[in-house]
Amino acid sequence: MPSPSQSDLHVNVPLTNVSVAYMQASSAYISDKIFPKVPVQKQSNLFWKYSKSDWRRTDVERRAPSTESKGVGWTTDTDSYFAHVYAVHKDIDDQLRSNADSNFNLDRDATEFVTNQMLLKRDIDWNAKFFVSGVWATNYTGGTDFTKWSDAGSDPIKDVSEWILDFRRLTGFAPNKMVLGAEVMLHLKQHPDIIDRIKYTQKGIVTEDLIATLFSVEQLYTSYASVSTGPQIPDAEAQDAAATYAFIANTKSVLLAYAPSGPSLMTPSAGYTFTWNGYLGGNSQGTRVKRFRMEHIASDRIESEMTYDMKVVCPDLGVYAGSVVV
Numbered sequence: 001m002p003s004p005s006q007s008d009l010h011v012n013v014p015l016t017n018v019s020v021a022y023m024q025a026s027s028a029y030i031s032d033k034i035f036p037k038v039p040v041q042k043q044s045n046l047f048w049k050y051s052k053s054d055w056r057r058t059d060v061e062r063r064a065p066s067t068e069s070k071g072v073g074w075t076t077d078t079d080s081y082f083a084h085v086y087a088v089h090k091d092i093d094d095q096l097r098s099n100a101d102s103n104f105n106l107d108r109d110a111t112e113f114v115t116n117q118m119l120l121k122r123d124i125d126w127n128a129k130f131f132v133s134g135v136w137a138t139n140y141t142g143g144t145d146f147t148k149w150s151d152a153g154s155d156p157i158k159d160v161s162e163w164i165l166d167f168r169r170l171t172g173f174a175p176n177k178m179v180l181g182a183e184v185m186l187h188l189k190q191h192p193d194i195i196d197r198i199k200y201t202q203k204g205i206v207t208e209d210l211i212a213t214l215f216s217v218e219q220l221y222t223s224y225a226s227v228s229t230g231p232q233i234p235d236a237e238a239q240d241a242a243a244t245y246a247f248i249a250n251t252k253s254v255l256l257a258y259a260p261s262g263p264s265l266m267t268p269s270a271g272y273t274f275t276w277n278g279y280l281g282g283n284s285q286g287t288r289v290k291r292f293r294m295e296h297i298a299s300d301r302i303e304s305e306m307t308y309d310m311k312v313v314c315p316d317l318g319v320y321a322g323s324v325v326v
Helices: 094-099 106-130 156-171 182-189 192-198 208-215 236-242
Strands: 037-040 044-050 076-082 084-093 138-141 177-181 219-223 226-229 244-247 254-257 271-276 287-294 299-312 318-322
Touching: 076 299, 084 094, 084 106, 094 299, 106 287, 106 299, 138 156, 156 192, 156 208, 156 254, 156 318, 177 182, 182 208, 182 219, 192 208, 208 219
Parallel strands: 037 271, 138 318, 177 219
Antiparallel strands: 044 076, 084 299, 177 254, 226 244, 254 318, 271 299, 287 299
């Protein structure tokens, strides 16, 4: 064998500027984009709900001389929240830290890992709470209430326009936010009616912004975040091979809703996320990351906490459509 060999000249080490981590971008998660966060001082409490019909009725009458005006008012009800605390941590052992090459930023990697865990958990809970049938006052099913949008003869723009018209009649508000499952967006991008309507735009390419304009909503999001399931195996390659992957959200569904940009005493919202900032030291986002010493196990702990309670507040301010595409 020739000498020196390649291994004598170079020993393989992890590159300082290259690594492979399948971390989803925070923009893939939608749980913090649809309904406002409501920072609260107490873990649980009540909040007021005003009657809808009183604000959509007028009892004004003509007033005769020397008579009192017509007295009016509204009825109220209460609902409650309970902001649970969720937490996860990653320990960095002293031996691991001492033996790690300089290209490993263990604190940063652990912080990103636990943060991603929390965002993933919150999106799973958001979809289970809001992106399902039966929780909203209006529910449609493709193939029964309208032609599935995967059918070339369907008319998604007309369908949504009719939903919005009915929405305004029932609530007095126009829905301003829309969430699409991944397969719904796939079919909309290929739908002949939508392609025909945007063919004279600057790029002639179907984007979320263009679809939002066609559907007359201010904000439109496609839920692309995914989650894996499967056994944990010491061998990373074997674990990945045994895992299964799926989108968190129902890929064939649509949610149309009204929600203000922020919480208000006199403005309704389809939903709210209550965050216990009284526990988190005033952090209105409902999340924090801490680093502290675990001397008894000779490790530094990176811990993330998140508090929230996701509530459907006004069911009539949401429209859910399932089985939208094949």
